[in-house]
Each structure stands twice: as C-alpha cells, then as structure tokens.
Amino acid sequence: MTQETLKPQEKAALIELLYQMGDDDFILSFRGSEWLGLAPHIEEDVAFSSISQDMMGHANLYYHLLEDLGEGEADRLAHLRSPDQFRNAIILEEVNGPGTYLKEPEYDWAFAVVRNYFYAVHKQIRLDSLRHSSYGPLAEAARKIMTEQYYHLMHWEIWFKQLMTSTDEAIQRMNAAIEKVWKDFGGVLTLGPSYAEIVKANLIDDEAVMKKRWTNKMEAVLKEVGAGYPGEPRMERGNGRNGVHTDDLKQALSTLSEVYATNPATGW
Amino acid sequence: MSEIKNSMTDTVMDALGDVKDPEIASVSILDLGMIHEVEVTDGKAKVSVLPTFSGCPALHIIERDIKKALESVEGIESAEVNFVFTPSWTTDRITPEGRERLKEFGISPPPANHVMGEPWEIDCPYCGSTYVTMENIFGPTACRSILYCKSCKNPFEAMKPVADMG
Numbered sequence: 001m002t003q004e005t006l007k008p009q010e011k012a013a014l015i016e017l018l019y020q021m022g023d024d025d026f027i028l029s030f031r032g033s034e035w036l037g038l039a040p041h042i043e044e045d046v047a048f049s050s051i052s053q054d055m056m057g058h059a060n061l062y063y064h065l066l067e068d069l070g071e072g073e074a075d076r077l078a079h080l081r082s083p084d085q086f087r088n089a090i091i092l093e094e095v096n097g098p099g100t101y102l103k104e105p106e107y108d109w110a111f112a113v114v115r116n117y118f119y120a121v122h123k124q125i126r127l128d129s130l131r132h133s134s135y136g137p138l139a140e141a142a143r144k145i146m147t148e149q150y151y152h153l154m155h156w157e158i159w160f161k162q163l164m165t166s167t168d169e170a171i172q173r174m175n176a177a178i179e180k181v182w183k184d185f186g187g188v189l190t191l192g193p194s195y196a197e198i199v200k201a202n203l204i205d206d207e208a209v210m211k212k213r214w215t216n217k218m219e220a221v222l223k224e225v226g227a228g229y230p231g232e233p234r235m236e237r238g239n240g241r242n243g244v245h246t247d248d249l250k251q252a253l254s255t256l257s258e259v260y261a262t263n264p265a266t267g268w
Numbered sequence: 269m270s271e272i273k274n275s276m277t278d279t280v281m282d283a284l285g286d287v288k289d290p291e292i293a294s295v296s297i298l299d300l301g302m303i304h305e306v307e308v309t310d311g312k313a314k315v316s317v318l319p320t321f322s323g324c325p326a327l328h329i330i331e332r333d334i335k336k337a338l339e340s341v342e343g344i345e346s347a348e349v350n351f352v353f354t355p356s357w358t359t360d361r362i363t364p365e366g367r368e369r370l371k372e373f374g375i376s377p378p379p380a381n382h383v384m385g386e387p388w389e390i391d392c393p394y395c396g397s398t399y400v401t402m403e404n405i406f407g408p409t410a411c412r413s414i415l416y417c418k419s420c421k422n423p424f425e426a427m428k429p430v431a432d433m434g
Contacts, residue, residue, distance in 0.1 A: 046414070047406035057323020140353040146323055147356065147430045157322055213325060248425055 001134050001201075003068060006259035012195035014135055016087070017204065020192060020241055021126070022062030022150060026078060027249065029055035030256050031092070034101045042108055047155060051116075054148045060249025061141045068137070079260040083250050084243040089187035091115065093240070093249040104201035110170075110177035113163060117156035118181055118218070122188055124153050125213045126204065134185055157221075164225035178230065185233040189214060223235075280306050280344070283337045290326045290333075291409050293374055294369045297330060301361025304352060311345040313338045318357035320430075321410035327351065359430045375425045376410065382429035390426045392417035400424075 006014065039045040055266035071077060086093075090114070097107040128232050129148060130142035163170045191198050191207045196213035219229050238244035282326040284306070285298045293400070297303060304316040315334055319327055331349045338347035359378035361368070367377035378390060391398055397419035404414040405428070412425045 043404045046404055046408070049412055050406035053323040053325075054321060055323070057321065057410075058322075059321055143356055143433065144319075144353045146360075146433045148323075148410070149322060150433070151428065155405065178301075 003138055006135070009197055010067065010201040013194050013201050014138070014203055015071060015137065016194040017086040017198050018062050018066050018069075018138070019158065022059045022066065023086045023127070023240075024092055024119070024123075024188065025055045026059035027088045027252060028092040028116070029053075030057060030078070030252055031094075031096055032116070034096055034110065035107060036100065036101070037127070038105055038107055051152050052252070054152065058148070065137055065141060067266060068264065075165045076264065078128065079257040080264060081253075083245050083253060085239050086249060086253075087192065088249075089184070089190075089240045090235075090237050090246060091181060091184035091187055091250075093245060093252060094184075095248050095251070108173075108177065110163065110173040111180060112158060113159045114174065114177040114181050116152075116183055117160040119129050120153040121187060121217055121221075122161075122210075122214050123149055125217075128244075129205040129210060130203075133204060138203065149226050160170065160221070161225055164227060175227065178202070179207065182230045183234050183236045186235035187232060187240050190235070190239060190241055192239060204226075206262060241245075273325060275304055277308060277343055280284055280308055280338060283341050284315070284334065287330065287333045287337050290329045292370065293376065294373045295366055297334070299363050299364070299366030301363065301368060302357060305356070308344065311343060313341075313344050313347040314350070315347065315351045316352045318353070318355070318361075319351050320357050324410055343434075356432050357430070358432050359427060362427075370427060375427055376415070378427045378429040382431045384429075384431050388429055390398050391413060392422065393424055393426075394422050395420040 001010065029052045031211040032055065032195050033046055034054075035045075035046060036049050036102075059078070059208050060074060063077045067074045067079055094115075096112060097105070099105040099107070124146075127146045129141045131139055131146070133142065160174075165171075189207065189211045191204070195207055198204060204210075215233070223228050237246060271279075278333065284303055285296050285361065287297050289295050289297060289300060300320065302318050304315075304318050306316075307314045315338070317334070329350075334349050335347045336377055338344050346363055356399045359382065360380050362377060370377045374393055376390050382388060385392065389398065390400055390402075392400055395417065399418045401416050401418060402413060403416055403423070407414045407425055411427055411430075414423065415426055416423050
C-alpha cells in the first residue's frame, strides 16, 4: 500500500502504530541521552550516546512518516503533544533512577542495561516483521533502521550477558532490574486498542506472535546465563498505548521541549 | 535523454564532487555513494540522496551544501534535495577513491562485501597492519568505530560496515 491506496480505517491503524513505535524510540532515546557523562566508563559514554542518537533518528523517521500522512510537522509531533497523546510503553518513560542528570544522579546501570536489552530484542522482532509491512514506506524505513539496530542489540546483549555472569553484587542488581522491568514490559509487547485493525491491515505481525518470539528468546537467554524465567511479562501501571502515563513522562517532555516551546515558530 | 541534458548531468556530477561530508572533510558525498539519482529539467535539478545513518546530524548541512553547489552551476536555477531510503545506503557504495580518501583521514574503509553478522577485518589505515584491536564499536560519529593499531601504535577509526539485511 502507498499513501494514496490506504483505506481510511487502514490509515487510522497505521497512524496509531507509527505513534507507538516513534514514541517508544523517542522517549527511550531521551532517557539514554540523560546518561551522557554518567555511564560507567568513557567508552560506554561514546557508545550509549551514539545509540541514543541513532534511536532519535529512528523516532524522527517514524514522525516523518506521520507528517506525510497529514499529522503535522515532525518537530511539532515530538515537542508539542501533551503526555496523554503519547503512545509509548510506560516502562520506557521511567526515570533512570533517583536524582537528575544535573543534580545527584544516582542512576541505575543495571536498569539501563536490562531495559535497553529487552527493548532491543523486541525492536528487532518488530523490525523483522515490518520488512514485510503492507505499507511500503514503513517497510523501507524498517530496513534502514535494522542496519543500525543490529549494533545496538549486540551492544546491550554483551552488557546483559556479562553482568548476569559477573560478581554476586552485579547478579543481584541485575535480577532486581529484571524484576522491575518485567512488571511493565507487557506494555512494550502490546499493539494497544487498535490492535485488531493494525493486524487486519497487514501492517505488522499479530502481537501474540511477536510476543511469543520475545518470550522464547528471553527464556533461552535467561537460561543461558543461569537465571529463572519470571513468567508472563506484566503491565501493572497501565497501557501507554491508551495514553496512560506516569509523571515521569510529563517531566521528560517538559525538559526536552523546554527550548523548543519558547518559540515553536523558530527554526531550531 | 538528449545530449545536452547528458552534458548538464556531467556538470552537475562535477559540482556534487565538491560537496564534502561535513564530518569527514576529505571525502565527497559522491565518493561515499550517497547520491542515488540526479535529474535536470529546464534548469531545475532534483537530487535524491541516501542518508548514511538515520540520526546523522549532518544531513541538513549536506542538503544546504548540495543546493549551494548546484545553484552556482551555470544553467541551473534551482535545486531540490530529497532523502530516500530505497535503495538503502550500504558501505559497498563507497567508491575506490572514497576508500583511499577515508584512509588519508585516518579512517579505515569498511570491507567492500560484508555480510552482517560475519567477522569484519580491519587494517590500520596508516601502516596496513592487521594487528589491531577494537576499542569501541561506536565512535565519535554514528558511522564510525574506534580502534588501536598494535603495530604502529596509532589510534584510528573505521567506518562500520552496513549491508542490506534483506
């Protein structure tokens, strides 16, 4: 399908899906950028900021696809929507830990590794499916994103496996992070209330199929590093695909849009 | 296409050869294989460009520089730049000249035919040694990695291989 051949209900489903994926990358990329200068060592600062930059680029691609569908300018979509208009999963908006990047940041590296690794695994599954999306421009964007995501997944997998097989303290902290992420990771794995229309339009595989791929992969990886499988991933704080969010999203959006919002008409 | 248009396209290509990657001053966007198509009709040039990495902050600068270069070509009144993703930019699009110029800049060019997931051989751009270590697969820009040559004891960079993943 192209922009011209989309039926109205297919277009609505496509728009919903693009917001979900764009917002997921956008907000996690922002959380990643807050780590700049605070990562465990300088090479990780280089790597993590590079990954965040790529992911912001991915969000930008999705927002541009939305712009092409008449949703408004990509920059405005990123900066001027209210929190309830965001469709990202709740676990991706969560703060990195106590403090802020300016004041006493006591960020949790285990949480960063677990959240980013679990997300990268799912993102890979999503992109694999999108390569065959019925909407041509989305399939093209997915192929582009995959070439970069390949390095991200590899990066987080190395951190995850090494810390999970490291010292007792590392293992204990990683397990606490897994427990925390698991409580809400179901929110990443869902396509939200428009699920049926999204799948019917052949935009992406069925969420149940993709979820199964993710849980299979997680079971295998956790077994490999000697950890137990925590069972069904949950969605304890609600479904971000419905526009349900925490104050953490509000805080993130107000920080990242602070400059833009002073004068949206200016070319930033 | 008429001969006049053909010769026009050659002039356009020459002008594009002067547009450099803002982050690698010795290499042109033509050398990097970023130019997909150029069309000139009635003094209007249309260029489709393949972005290297999607978050590349240099894209706006590249767009501006292409316009500037083309609009100074005699016979071209305006130039339009479109970024497209099909075909995907892959590192095998870098020309042999581009590969040499990357080395001059201290960047080892990516392998010409890379299969994603397979090991990747990198030679030192200064001494050609293969006795190198990867310090960081990520680097100062999205497209580069950081390495160290154990033979000539120089730090250097390498362009990450990017191949079509189907």
